[in-house]
Amino acid sequence: METLLPTLLTIITAATPLLYAALGEMVTEKSGVLNLGVEGMMLVGAVVAFAAMHATGSASVAILAGLLAGAALSSIFAVLVLGFQSSQVATGLALTIFGIGLSALLGQGLVGVAYNGLPKLPIPFLSEIPFLGPLLFDHDILVYGSFVAVPLVAWFLARTRPGLVLRAVGNSHDAAHAIGYPVLRIRFLAILFGGAMAGIAGAYLSLAYSPLWIENMSAGRGWIALALVVFATWRPWRVLAGAYLFGGITILQLHAQAIGVGVPPQVMSMLPYVATIVVLVLISRDQNKIKLNAPGCIGKPFHPTA
Amino acid sequence: MLLKLIRRPSPSRAMVWLSPLIALALTLLSGVILFAFMGVDPAGALYAFFVEPLTSRYGWGELAVKATPLVLIAVALSIGFRAGVWNIGAEGQLILGAICGGGIALLFHDIEGFWILPLMILCGIAGGMAWAAIPAFLRTRFNANEILVSLMLTYVAGLFLSYLVHGPWRDTDGFNFPESRVFNASATLPTILSGTRLHLGAVMALAVVVAGWVLIARTLIGFQVKVIGEAPAAGRYAGFSVRRVIWFSLLLGGGAAGLAGLIEVAGPIGQLQPSISPGYGFTAIIVAFVGRLHPLGVLFAGLLMALSYLGGESAQITLNLPLAVTGVFQGMLLFFLLACDVLIHYRIRPASASAVKPS
Structure with missing residues (x-):
């Protein structure tokens, strides 16, 4: 019990960025667009949020800046993919390569600066409940946000008209277009949402998870988020489960390194990446399951006059 | 939308090879803007990036090595x-x-x-x-x-x-x-x-x-x-x-x-x-x-990208520019290329008022 609570709390911090990024990417993919640029958007979100924190000292401005930076980067992707009919895979890769370079450039003067992290906002009374209080009701704003985001996205996709239209566009853009839905506009918005969420994920990394800026600090989390969407078979609640599973694996290997289990630290650090592969294999093995759940038009370009 | 895309009857072979050149020109242009924004003389920066590495025999060797x-x-x-x-x-x-x-x-x-x-x-x-x-x-x-x-x-x-x-x-x-x-x-x-x-x-x-x-x-x-x-x-x-x-x-x-x-x-x-x-x-x-x-x-x-690595190193030494500029250049080139590739399959025409409104 003594170590359980701190362990669970660190799992939450490790899972939060994955949750934001994967949830955003899931909505983008639900509209029929595969954006492989999550890693790049996260990094730019991280560096811009950190720079805004450095300049203004305001956490809310910093988070907003990260969100906007992620959305801005995703809009480049959206214009290329939707306007210029470019390959989604190639453009997403370009976005990641560009984002890695851009974030390193923007972060030049920020290496070595450090902050205290985001302030905790304990919820009165609830945070005083033993165990559950500190576990659920004593976090920073972004962790609360991630708790709220999952049911919101689930509700949006399953219960609202715009959510259903978005899924229709992702499942058959030709049919959606024939009915008269603005396919490209909906996809543009879905891509922006994915970018904004990746930006927040990045902001969480540089403001809360390890409150400093290091080049390439996302360390593949953007790609793990992409794998999580497949793992979750495009369902929000499973994204939540997946993010916490991977948060758990990350923390587990850190704890094992700290205790010193006789395995070299580099080998322990491989664990999240290897686990991603294992999970991907387990889920993808059943082709029908993927076909049933994957958006029908994912990755396919749409040209209205074609 | 002021412009619209019209599908070519067959892909343009000329555009397949012109597109990278247009993309390169646009990347250089963006480079000029980027350097000006960073407060560096664009002409000097472009020289350091793309010419200076090739002014010696050693430089040409490095180009091939990269x-x-x-x-x-x-x-x-x-x-x-x-x-x-x-x-x-x-x-x-x-x-x-x-x-x-x-x-x-x-x-x-x-x-x-x-x-x-x-x-x-x-x-x-x-x-x-x-x-x-x-x-x-x-x-x-x-x-x-x-x-x-x-x-x-x-x-x-x-x-x-x-x-x-x-x-x-x-x-x-x-x-x-x-x-x-x-x-x-x-x-x-x-x-x-x-x-x-x-x-x-x-x-x-x-x-x-x-x-x-x-x-x-x-x-x-x-x-x-x-x-x-x-x-x-x-x-x-x-x-x-x-x-x-x-x-x-x-x-x-x-x-x-x-x-x-x-x-x-x-x-x-x-x-x-x-x-x-x-x-x-x-x-x-x-x-x-x-x-x-x-x-x-x-x-x-490959030679072009190798030059961008050498240029990044040379610009770091002579102009104190961060090495990360190379990555930005490479990413921009790919973005512009992907955008220009639309010209292989489509013509761009101004959208006339009578045409069906593209969504």
Whole structure:
């Protein structure tokens, strides 16, 4: 019990960025667009949020800046993919390569600066409940946000008209277009949402998870988020489960390194990446399951006059 | 929308080759704006980036040294990309090639022999292939996405190399740096031009360009790659095995990347270090696209990207510009290229008022 609570709390911090990024990417993919640029958007979100924190000292401005930076980067992707009919895979890769370079450039003067992290906002009374209080009701704003985001996205996709239209566009853009839905506009918005969420994920990394800026600090989390969407078979609640599973694996290997289990630290650090592969294999093995759940038009370009 | 796209009856062949040139011009233009924004004289910066590196014999040698791994990997990747097989993990395969080939150099460190270098090359290729075989197997057997698997394996490979040079392979006389022993003469690629670091690997890269062209233009498997990529249904109807093409593409890419990794450690670096590549495996993806997935185009695109690495270093020294500018340039070039490629399939016309409103 003594170590359980701190362990669970660190799992939450490790899972939060994955949750934001994967949830955003899931909505983008639900509209029929595969954006492989999550890693790049996260990094730019991280560096811009950190720079805004450095300049203004305001956490809310910093988070907003990260969100906007992620959305801005995703809009480049959206214009290329939707306007210029470019390959989604190639453009997403370009976005990641560009984002890695851009974030390193923007972060030049920020290496070595450090902050205290985001302030905790304990919820009165609830945070005083033993165990559950500190576990659920004593976090920073972004962790609360991630708790709220999952049911919101689930509700949006399953219960609202715009959510259903978005899924229709992702499942058959030709049919959606024939009915008269603005396919490209909906996809543009879905891509922006994915970018904004990746930006927040990045902001969480540089403001809360390890409150400093290091080049390439996302360390593949953007790609793990992409794998999580497949793992979750495009369902929000499973994204939540997946993010916490991977948060758990990350923390587990850190704890094992700290205790010193006789395995070299580099080998322990491989664990999240290897686990991603294992999970991907387990889920993808059943082709029908993927076909049933994957958006029908994912990755396919749409040209209205074609 | 003020402009609209009209589909060309057939793809424009001229635009296939003009598009990279337009993209390059737009990248340079953006570079000027970027430099002005950073408070650097644009003319001086462009000179430092694209001209200064080539003002010496040594510089030309360096250009070929940097282009070698890019061209090697990109020729092989472009064949996979044509088949729609997205091997994004060439960086990891490069590292495994360096580990396996470099391992031979360390194993026979006290032995001289003409056979050591060929054996290293074989093991380097085999190491890259083995690493690429994992996504190939998981894709063909379990339908796991090769993009994500090959990319995850890149992180694993980097950590593995780090473990080796921090642990069992660390040079005990090396002042505690995480580096292996320096390879001896029989385990080092010979230099072929005095006064430069130009080594035998550059010749291998040229040979791979020719081999890549023969493969794609003159062999059955090359034909199958093209058919499966462009018309999967036709490929299946013809009885071509998608599984075989996936294996072929990934092993080819892995082998080439492994060779590139071995060349790096047996050539310019001369030992194993925690970091042996400035992202050649990723930049090679850009090279493949800018080179139009064609071996000859890849050669030119590889030289261009090599210049961007040299330019980044030269601009860092003379103008104190951050090295990250190189990555930004490379990313921008690929963005502009992807945008310009729309001209291959579409004409751009001003949208007239009477036309159907595009959504």
